[in-house]
Amino acid sequence: MPDLRFSRAAASKQAIRIRQLYKTYDAHKEKIAALENLSCDIAEGEFAVILGPSGCGKSTLVRIIAGLEQPSSGTILVNGSRDSAPGKTCSMVFQSYTSFPWLSVLDNIAFAMRYTSTKTKHERRTRAQELARMVGLENFENAWINELSGGMKQRVSIASALATESRILIMDEPFGALDSQTRMAMQEQLLTITEKTGKTVVFVTHDIEEALVLGDRIYVCTSRPARILAEMDVALPRPRTPEMRNRKIFVEMKYEIFHLLRDHVYAQILETHRARR
Amino acid sequence: MRAGDGARRRLTSPIFLGVLPFAAGAVVWTILVRAYHISPVFLPPLESVPAALRSMFIEQRVATDILISSLRVAAGFAVAVLLATPLGVLMGYSFRISQIFEPVVGFIRYMPVPVFIPLCLLWFGSGDLEKVIVIFLGAFFQLTLMVQDAAGGVRQDFYEAAVMLGAPRRALIFRILWPAALPQIFDSYRVCIGWAWTYLIVAEIVGATAGIGYYIIKAQRYLLVSQIFAAMAIIGLLGMTTDLLFGAGHNLLFPWAKKKRSFLT
Structure with a gap:
C-alpha cells in the first residue's frame, strides 16, 4: 500500500x-x-x-x-x-525518558488506559500486551524501566502514548x-x-x-x-x-x-x- | 581454579571485612589494658564485658529494659512518621503549603533535643509518655523536612507525562509523587530512627526509672564500668539490626530502585 x-x-x-x-x-x-x-x-x-x-x-x-x-x-x-x-x-513522547520506574513495562503501557478507556482490567492488559508486541517489547513486559536501554525506554514511552488512543x-x-x-x-x-x-x-x-x-x-x-x-x-x-x-531527492532536500x-x-x-x- | 582462590575469597568475604574493624578495636583495647595497666574503673578488661552482659541478662533482667526502650523508640518514631509523612508530602507538593510551614519547622529543627527534656519532664513526668514525646519532637521536625525534600525532588516531567497520559491533577499525588518519592522517604525513616535512639538514650540518662539509658546511668553510679560497655554494645547491636531490617525492607519494597548490596543481602 x-x-x-x-x-x-x-x-x-x-x-x-x-x-x-x-x-x-x-x-x-x-x-x-x-x-x-x-x-x-x-x-x-x-x-x-x-x-x-x-x-x-x-x-x-x-x-x-x-x-x-x-x-x-x-x-x-x-x-x-x-x-x-x-x-x-494529544499524547506525547518526551526526550527525557518519562516512563515511570516504579511500574513494570506492561503497567507503564497500561497506565493511560485507567483514565482514557472504559475497558475492563483484563481487556486493558490484553491491549497493553498488544502494544508491547507492536514496539518489540514482548519479552520485557515485566522488566523494570531502569533495567532498559535508552532505545527500549523510548519504545515504552511510545507504547504508553499509543495506549491513550x-x-x-x-x-x-x-x-x-x-x-x-x-x-x-x-x-x-x-x-x-x-x-x-x-x-x-x-x-x-x-x-x-x-x-x-x-x-x-x-x-x-x-x-x-x-x-x-x-x-x-x-x-x-x-x-x-x-x-x-x-x-x-533526499540528498538535494537535505x-x-x-x-x-x-x-x-x-x-x-x-x-x-x-x-x- | 587455582589453589589460592578459596583463601583469597575468604579474605575478601563481606563478613570477614565487616568484622575486621571490631577485631582491630579489640586488639587496641587489650593492649591498652595489658600494657599500660589501666585501672578497671576506667577501662575494664575486654573479657569482663561478655561476663557483665551475661549477669545483666540473667540476674538483672536487662531484657525488660531493652524492651521498654525499644517500645518507646517505636512509639515516638511511629507518631513522628505518621504526622511528618503527610505534612512533608504536602510541603513538597505545594509551594504555598511549604511557605506556611517551612519557617516554623526550620526554627524548631535547630533546637537540640536536650533542650526539650526539662520542659517535658515538667509537663509529662519522667515516665513513658515523656520519652515518647521527646523522641517525637526530636524526629518529627527533621523528618518533615526530609520528606519534603524527597517529595519536592520528584522529576517534574513525570507529572507532565502523567497528565499527557490522561491522569487528572488529583491523581498526581498518589499515582506519581508518592511512588516516585517513597524510596527516598523510606531512607529518611532509616536515618531518622537512628536519631530517635540517640534522643531516647539522652532522655533516659537525664531522668528515667527504666530503660537502657537508665541502666547506664545506674551502672555509672556504682562504677560498674563493664556494664556500661555492655549496655553500649546492646545499643549498637539494636541499631545495627534496625538498620539491616530497613535495608532489607528497602530492597523488598522497592525492587525497581535496588540499592548497592548491604552486607547481608
Missing part, C-alpha cells in the same frame, strides 16, 4: 490549525520571545516534522499544542477545538539522546508503527536527515523567536526505507534545508550565548 498516508494527508481536513501564535517568557528582568507570529496548519494523518536550530522554540510550540503551556496570544485549534486541556486530544501523537526530540545506530533503528520502527496506525504525528527534531526520513511535511523554523521559515513536502514514497537516504537554516543556526548559537550571560 504505497502512498496511502500521503494522499490521505493531502485530501483530509486539518488536525491542528495555528494562527499568529506568540509566546514570551519572563526571565529575570527581560522578556524572552520564544514564538513570534507563528502560523501553520497540520493535516490529519500527516507526519509533520518541526525542524529548527537547537533552542529555537520548537519545544515551546509543541508544548502549547499539547496544552502543557498557554500561548501569550494567538489562536490554536486542535481537532477544531480551542479546549487545550493536556491529555485530552488519541488521534495526535506529539514527539519532542524523542530520539535526541540515543546513539546514531539506535536512532536509525528507532526511526525505522516508528515508521512501521505510524504507517500502521495512521495517526497525526508532530515530531520535533533538529536533525535534517531524521526529518526527511520520517516526515510527510517539514516545517522549518527560524532561530528564536521561532517562526515558520518554510514548509516542504517530502516527495518520497511510503513505506519509507533507510536506503532512501541515498536518493537524489542541502536545500541546510542552506535555508544555516544563518539561523549561527544566529541561534549567538542568541543562546547571549541569553546565558
Whole structure:
C-alpha cells in the first residue's frame, strides 16, 4: 500500500490549525520571545516534522499544542477545538525518558488506559500486551524501566502514548539522546508503527536527515523567536526505507534545508550565548 | 581454579571485612589494658564485658529494659512518621503549603533535643509518655523536612507525562509523587530512627526509672564500668539490626530502585 498516508494527508481536513501564535517568557528582568507570529496548519494523518536550530522554540510550540503551556496570544485549534486541556486530544513522547520506574513495562503501557478507556482490567492488559508486541517489547513486559536501554525506554514511552488512543501523537526530540545506530533503528520502527496506525504525528527534531526520513511535511523554523521559515513536502514514497537516504531527492532536500537554516543556526548559537550571560 | 582462590575469597568475604574493624578495636583495647595497666574503673578488661552482659541478662533482667526502650523508640518514631509523612508530602507538593510551614519547622529543627527534656519532664513526668514525646519532637521536625525534600525532588516531567497520559491533577499525588518519592522517604525513616535512639538514650540518662539509658546511668553510679560497655554494645547491636531490617525492607519494597548490596543481602 504505497502512498496511502500521503494522499490521505493531502485530501483530509486539518488536525491542528495555528494562527499568529506568540509566546514570551519572563526571565529575570527581560522578556524572552520564544514564538513570534507563528502560523501553520497540520493535516490529519500527516507526519509533520518541526525542524529548527537547537533552542529555537520548537519545544515551546509543541508544548502549547499539547496544552502543557498557554500561548501569550494567538489562536490554536486542535481537532477544531480551542479546549487545550493536556491529555485530552494529544499524547506525547518526551526526550527525557518519562516512563515511570516504579511500574513494570506492561503497567507503564497500561497506565493511560485507567483514565482514557472504559475497558475492563483484563481487556486493558490484553491491549497493553498488544502494544508491547507492536514496539518489540514482548519479552520485557515485566522488566523494570531502569533495567532498559535508552532505545527500549523510548519504545515504552511510545507504547504508553499509543495506549491513550488519541488521534495526535506529539514527539519532542524523542530520539535526541540515543546513539546514531539506535536512532536509525528507532526511526525505522516508528515508521512501521505510524504507517500502521495512521495517526497525526508532530515530531520535533533538529536533525535534517531524521526529518526527511520520517516526515510527510517539514516545517522549518527560524532561530528564536521561532517562526515558520518554510514548509516542504517530502516527495518520497511510503513505506519509507533507510536506503532512501541515498536518493537524489533526499540528498538535494537535505542541502536545500541546510542552506535555508544555516544563518539561523549561527544566529541561534549567538542568541543562546547571549541569553546565558 | 587455582589453589589460592578459596583463601583469597575468604579474605575478601563481606563478613570477614565487616568484622575486621571490631577485631582491630579489640586488639587496641587489650593492649591498652595489658600494657599500660589501666585501672578497671576506667577501662575494664575486654573479657569482663561478655561476663557483665551475661549477669545483666540473667540476674538483672536487662531484657525488660531493652524492651521498654525499644517500645518507646517505636512509639515516638511511629507518631513522628505518621504526622511528618503527610505534612512533608504536602510541603513538597505545594509551594504555598511549604511557605506556611517551612519557617516554623526550620526554627524548631535547630533546637537540640536536650533542650526539650526539662520542659517535658515538667509537663509529662519522667515516665513513658515523656520519652515518647521527646523522641517525637526530636524526629518529627527533621523528618518533615526530609520528606519534603524527597517529595519536592520528584522529576517534574513525570507529572507532565502523567497528565499527557490522561491522569487528572488529583491523581498526581498518589499515582506519581508518592511512588516516585517513597524510596527516598523510606531512607529518611532509616536515618531518622537512628536519631530517635540517640534522643531516647539522652532522655533516659537525664531522668528515667527504666530503660537502657537508665541502666547506664545506674551502672555509672556504682562504677560498674563493664556494664556500661555492655549496655553500649546492646545499643549498637539494636541499631545495627534496625538498620539491616530497613535495608532489607528497602530492597523488598522497592525492587525497581535496588540499592548497592548491604552486607547481608
